[in-house]
Amino acid sequence: MTTLAELTTMRVGGEAHLLLAPATADELVEATLDAWGSGEAWMLLGGGSNMVVADEGFDGTVIRVLTRGIEQLSEENGRVRLRVEAGEPWDALVEYTVQNGLTGIEALSGIPGSSGAAPVQNIGAYGQEISTSLVAIDFLDYLSGERQRITAADLGFDYRTSVLKQGKQGLVLAIELELGRSTDGLGAPVAYAQLASSLGVTLGDRVPLALVRDTVLALRSSKGMVLDPADPDSVSCGSFFTNPIVGENFARTLPEQAPRWANAPEPSSVAVPLGEEPAAPPVQTDFRVKLSAAWLIEKAGITRGFSLPGSRAAISTKHTLAIVNTGGATAAEVAELGRYVQTRVFSEFGVRMHAEPVLVGVSL
Incomplete structure (x- = not known):
């Protein structure tokens, strides 16, 4: 009997009462609806890279999401839209985009797991997050049993979370991304200090896509954050x-050397007619700090x-x-x-x- 330890990167977890591995998208939908209709416990399993399952296992149905495929939907004005099946390994997707001169997720190289799981916790690393490239998801809603197209604006993205992690139940069937077409082979401006330092450039510089990917993979590997049987x-x-993420006042109580980053949006620009005094800026009442x-x-x-x-x-x-x-x-x-x-x-x-x-x- 296959244990969940064999299907997760932490290598812990007992058996599932029932383990299903649908081969096609239609079979995945059918199996999921059947599980929901049974009234028994259910769980969706992608790459198994972001979960810890109890030693007792799972007394219910585990459905593996294995559907794969990357389809280009359109290209216009230097922007390319892709539809990616939920079971496509995330790093395989990033590799595909780099090889095809698409920019926007190259700094997310090496993150394990499946593409369908990526929006759930708004994966991010080295200055990029999926929320900035995601257009929408194809979603099978648990309450209605209907397929929905949910736009990124309705997913409630925040730091490592979304409505999908905060209680909205269902199955991500596919994701839709919009990426830039790199005509010069360079990636997006480098937006993370450690990455810039490793590349030997300054923040905001652009470097070849392949070099960004290789550097990120090396950084992650140095931290044990790339799946490697030898590591x-x-x-x-x-x-x-x-x-x-804490309040600014609390952050002030921590040691001065404690790293911290502002976690609030910059105030929006306001146009003021000549001769008029600008209004006082709004009082920032919810300033947050990331530690x-x-x-x-x-x-x-x-x-x-x-x-x-x-x-x-x-x-x-x-x-x-x-x-x-x-x-x-x-x-x-x-x-x-x-x-x-x-x-x-x-x-x-x-x-x-x-x-x-x-x-x-x-x-x-």
Whole structure:
């Protein structure tokens, strides 16, 4: 019997009561509707890269989303629209876009998982997020059983979340992206300091698409964030915690050296007629600050490679944001280490850490 540990990158999780793997989009819809109509528990599984499943397994139907395909819908004024089936591996999609001179998601290279799962948590890295390129999703709604086209504007995107992660249930069947056509082989302006430093350029510079991809893959690999059978640090969910977002006043109480980034939009420009005084700017009442989860974990005394006594779950030796399975770890051990990290950070800084992966039958 196949266990969910065999189908997830964390390599933990027991058996599913029923495991289905529909071969076509129509079969996927049919199997999903049947599961919903049965009244039993159900779960959708893409690449399995962002979940921790309980050791007891899942007492219900697990439907694997394996449908693949990339179709160009249109090209106009240097903008190209693609339809991507939900089961298409995300990094295979990024590789396709780079090879075909399309720009907009090249900095998202190396992120594991499926394309259909990408909008759920608004994946992002190195200055890019899927929300900036996504046009719409083809969605099978759980409540109505009907297929819908939901635009990006209606998905409630925010930092590592969307309405799909906040309670809207259903199945993403495909995603529609709009990307730029690179006529000179260069990617979008580099928008992340670490990436710019690795490329040897300044923020805002443009460099070849292939070079961006290769550099991002190298950066992720150095952190154990690229799936690699030869790298034990890649047996994980990637980043286990999101970067906390707190109020500005609270952020001021943290040590001065704690990294932080403003998480509020820039005020919009206002045109003022000649001779008139501009109105006072609106009072910013909800200014938010994003903190570095890795810095908080390290400064709370949790070092790379740390593990609890007797546990086979450990902090990655390359990056403190990742919890890895060093070999034979259980979901209970992963969760125990996650809770320990939360406790230490909260005790030291008063900051609550939130898990990034989906927890199935597991709690922190």
